[in-house]
Amino acid sequence: MSDVKEIAEIPSFTVKLSIRRFDPEKSEEASWQEYEVEMHATDRVLDALHKIKWEQDGSLTFRRSCAHGVCGSDAVRINGRNRLACKTLIKDLDINSTITVEPIKGLPVEKDLIVDMNPFYQAYKDINPFLVANDKPEKERLQSPEDRARYDDTTKCILCAACTTSCPVFWTDGQYFGPAAIVNAHRFIFDSRDEEADVRLDILNDKEGVWRCRTTFNCTEACPRGIEVTKAIAEVKQAILRGRP
Amino acid sequence: MSVQIEIPNSPRKQRVTNWEKYGWLYMRISGPLLIVLIFTHVFVNLFTGEGIKQIDFAFVAGKWADPFWQWWDVAMLWLALIHGTLGMRTVINDYTEKPKLRTALVGTLWSVSGALILLGTLVVFTFDPCPPTSNPDLLPSFCEAIASS
Numbered sequence: 001m002s003d004v005k006e007i008a009e010i011p012s013f014t015v016k017l018s019i020r021r022f023d024p025e026k027s028e029e030a031s032w033q034e035y036e037v038e039m040h041a042t043d044r045v046l047d048a049l050h051k052i053k054w055e056q057d058g059s060l061t062f063r064r065s066c067a068h069g070v071c072g073s074d075a076v077r078i079n080g081r082n083r084l085a086c087k088t089l090i091k092d093l094d095i096n097s098t099i100t101v102e103p104i105k106g107l108p109v110e111k112d113l114i115v116d117m118n119p120f121y122q123a124y125k126d127i128n129p130f131l132v133a134n135d136k137p138e139k140e141r142l143q144s145p146e147d148r149a150r151y152d153d154t155t156k157c158i159l160c161a162a163c164t165t166s167c168p169v170f171w172t173d174g175q176y177f178g179p180a181a182i183v184n185a186h187r188f189i190f191d192s193r194d195e196e197a198d199v200r201l202d203i204l205n206d207k208e209g210v211w212r213c214r215t216t217f218n219c220t221e222a223c224p225r226g227i228e229v230t231k232a233i234a235e236v237k238q239a240i241l242r243g244r245p
Numbered sequence: 246m247s248v249q250i251e252i253p254n255s256p257r258k259q260r261v262t263n264w265e266k267y268g269w270l271y272m273r274i275s276g277p278l279l280i281v282l283i284f285t286h287v288f289v290n291l292f293t294g295e296g297i298k299q300i301d302f303a304f305v306a307g308k309w310a311d312p313f314w315q316w317w318d319v320a321m322l323w324l325a326l327i328h329g330t331l332g333m334r335t336v337i338n339d340y341t342e343k344p345k346l347r348t349a350l351v352g353t354l355w356s357v358s359g360a361l362i363l364l365g366t367l368v369v370f371t372f373d374p375c376p377p378t379s380n381p382d383l384l385p386s387f388c389e390a391i392a393s394s
Contacts, residue, residue, distance in 0.1 A: 172339050211265035214335070240266065 010040045015095050017048055019060065020102035022109050030109065033057075034098065039090050045078055045101065046085040049113075062113035069224060072160030076113050077102045082162040082222040104165035106174065120161045123177045127185040127203055132196040141193045151190040154183045154232050156225040163219035163229050175208040179219035179229045182210055186232040189245050197245045205240045213237070268331050275324045282321045306374035307385040315369050322365045330358040 164178035
């Protein structure tokens with residue numbers, strides 16, 4: 001079998017990355033550090049971060065788990081926009097200029113690209129993100145495809161915090177529930193099997209609830225799962241005005 | 246080994262009156278109303294009759310002698326000032342990080358806006374279209390009838 005075609009080589013290029021570094025044990029100030037790496041067109045920003053960590057600077061710190069856009073650990077701000085490092089191909093960015101990578105905004109930075117996610121999770125916990133149903137059916141609770149479709153979009157959330165930390169209201173008002181918590185409330189408010197929609201609507205009808213939203217659409221643009229976040233928030237607002245889902 | 250279960254969250258306390266909801270609703274209702282009020286106002290003043298040339302003291306005095314236009318202008322004044330104040334309040338909330346400064350700025354904003362609303366309303370309803378010592382040529386036509394009676 002000599003006529004097997006050789007697999008074409010994947011084109012490679014050198015790319016400059018400027019990464020926001022912060023180490024509280026060394027300095028109180030964060031600073032930019034530049035790296036140059038040889039990357040392939042099939043590589044993602046996460047691969048570049050790995051390459052830097054493994055080959056150039058082992059002190060670079062960032063979160064990642066599944067590395068395939070499912071776990072939501074590696075949300076970072078790339079070229080000023082919140083994205084998942086594992087879902088952003090380097091070739092899709094402008095490789096002729098330096099690519100900036102910094103931690104997501106509005107949450108306290110712990111080290112380099114790692115932020116304290118606790119305030120984010122607290123807002124999520126506050127909306128009771130679990131099904132509340134008091135009946136005890138013999139079998140599973142049935143739901144029509146139409147009823148399931150009602151909240152399908154908001155089931156896609158992976159809690160990466162890309163939306164909440166792209167929200168200008170959240171940047172200055174850390175008490176605001178934020179888009180992600182509202183999206184996850186939406187997922188239960190519009191679930192026909194759930195019985196506590198009114199409680200959740202009441203929780204979000206707060207000074208720091210849905211009314212803080214100013215429909216800037218940053219969250220919708222930032223969502224790596226393509227959830228129509230601003231639309232979900234608007235639906236929750238309407239449900240509060242109606243007094244029911 | 247027993248498993249430590251996190252203490253469930255205590256539900257957030259709901260305030261008695263939630264002004265945020267009413268603020269939000271106010272912006273949505275006053276916006277379209279203002280569009281109608283302001284554009285009709287601009288149309289009546291600048292396009293009907295002699296257009297822009299007609300606007301002088303007599304024209305304004307003539308309009309404010311009619312309760313319809315008095316209420317029209319007062320509605321514009323109240324709706325627009327509160328709409329603008331709510332918008333400015335949002336800007337202040339966005340850009341001030343110190344709670345005391347925020348309270349002071351929002352307090353000043355509401356005081357100024359309240360004073361303007363009061364003054365404006367007072368002017369519209371206590372306006373004298375025929376001040377006795379003025380040049381009669383500058384006054385609305387009905388002043389002569391009032392003066393001679």
